[in-house]
Amino acid sequence: MQKIIVAIDGFASTGKSSLAKRLAETLNYTYIDSGSMYRAVTYFALQEGHQGHIDKEKLLAKLDQIEIYFKYSKSGYQTFLNGLNISKEIRLSEVTEKVSKVSKIIEVRELLVTQQQKLGAKKGIIMDGRDIGTVVFPKAECKFFLKASPEIRAKRRQLEQIKAGNNESFASVLSNLKERDLMDSTRKFSPLTKADDAIEIDVSEMSLEEVYHQLLEHISKKII
Numbered sequence: 001m002q003k004i005i006v007a008i009d010g011f012a013s014t015g016k017s018s019l020a021k022r023l024a025e026t027l028n029y030t031y032i033d034s035g036s037m038y039r040a041v042t043y044f045a046l047q048e049g050h051q052g053h054i055d056k057e058k059l060l061a062k063l064d065q066i067e068i069y070f071k072y073s074k075s076g077y078q079t080f081l082n083g084l085n086i087s088k089e090i091r092l093s094e095v096t097e098k099v100s101k102v103s104k105i106i107e108v109r110e111l112l113v114t115q116q117q118k119l120g121a122k123k124g125i126i127m128d129g130r131d132i133g134t135v136v137f138p139k140a141e142c143k144f145f146l147k148a149s150p151e152i153r154a155k156r157r158q159l160e161q162i163k164a165g166n167n168e169s170f171a172s173v174l175s176n177l178k179e180r181d182l183m184d185s186t187r188k189f190s191p192l193t194k195a196d197d198a199i200e201i202d203v204s205e206m207s208l209e210e211v212y213h214q215l216l217e218h219i220s221k222k223i224i
C-alpha cells in the first residue's frame with residue numbers, strides 16, 4: 001500500500017496529538033509531535049536562561065548543541081533532549097508560557113523544520129503542529145485543520161493538566177491558550193493558518209472518537 005504524509009494542524013488542545021498518535025498506530029505510521037520539538041528548545045532555553053527568562057542571543061549561539069529525538073515505549077511517546085528524557089518537563093507551565101515566544105524565532109523554526117522534513121522523507125508519517133500542511137510538508141497528501149472554541153479547549157487542557165498532577169485554574173489555562181493562539185496566528189514566519197487544501201473540522205461538539213473516524217475515513221480514501 002502506498003505510504004503518504006498526513007499533516008494535522010490546528011489550535012492548541014483540539015486533540016491533535018491524541019488523534020495523530022492513534023491514527024499512526026492504526027496505519028502503522030510514524031507519529032511525530034512537532035510541538036514537542038518547540039517545547040524541547042524552549043526547555044533548553046529556560047535551562048540556559050536565568051530565573052525563567054530566555055536569553056535569545058545565548059540560545060542562538062547554542063542552537064547547534066541541541067539534539068532532539070523520540071522513542072516509543074510502553075510508557076508512550078517520549079521526547080529526548082541531548083540524551084535526557086524530558087517528556088514530563090516540556091509539559092510544565094513554565095515551558096507552555098514561553099513556547100510561543102521561542103517558536104517565533106526564525107532560526108529555531110529553520111532548524112526544526114529541516115529536522116521534521118528529514119523525518120518525513122520516507123513518508124508513512126503523521127505529524128501534528130501548526131505549520132505542517134503549509135510549510136513543513138506543503139505537498140502532504142492529506143491535510144487537516146482542527147479548531148474548537150477557546151472555552152472547550154481550555155476545559156480539555158485543564159483536565160489533562162489535573163491528570164498529570166498539575167493544578168492550574170481554568171482562567172489561567174484559558175488565558176494562556178488565547179495568548180498562544182494570538183501569538184501563533186500573527187507571527188511573521190509560518191503562522192498558524194489553514195492550508196488552502198486542508199480539510200477544516202470544528203471539533204467543539206464532537207467526541208475524540210467521532211473525529212478519529214472522520215479523519216480515518218479521509219485518509220483511507222488517499223491510500224487505497
Ligand code: CDP
Pocket residue numbers: 011012013014017034035036038039099100101103128129130131132180184
Ligand atoms: O499541545 P499544545 O496544543 O499545547 O501545543 P504543542 O503542539 O505542544 O505546541 C506548543 C507550541 O509550539 C505552540 O503553541 C506553537 O507556538 C509552537 N509550535 C509551532 O510553532 N509550530 C509547530 N509546528 C508546532 C508547535
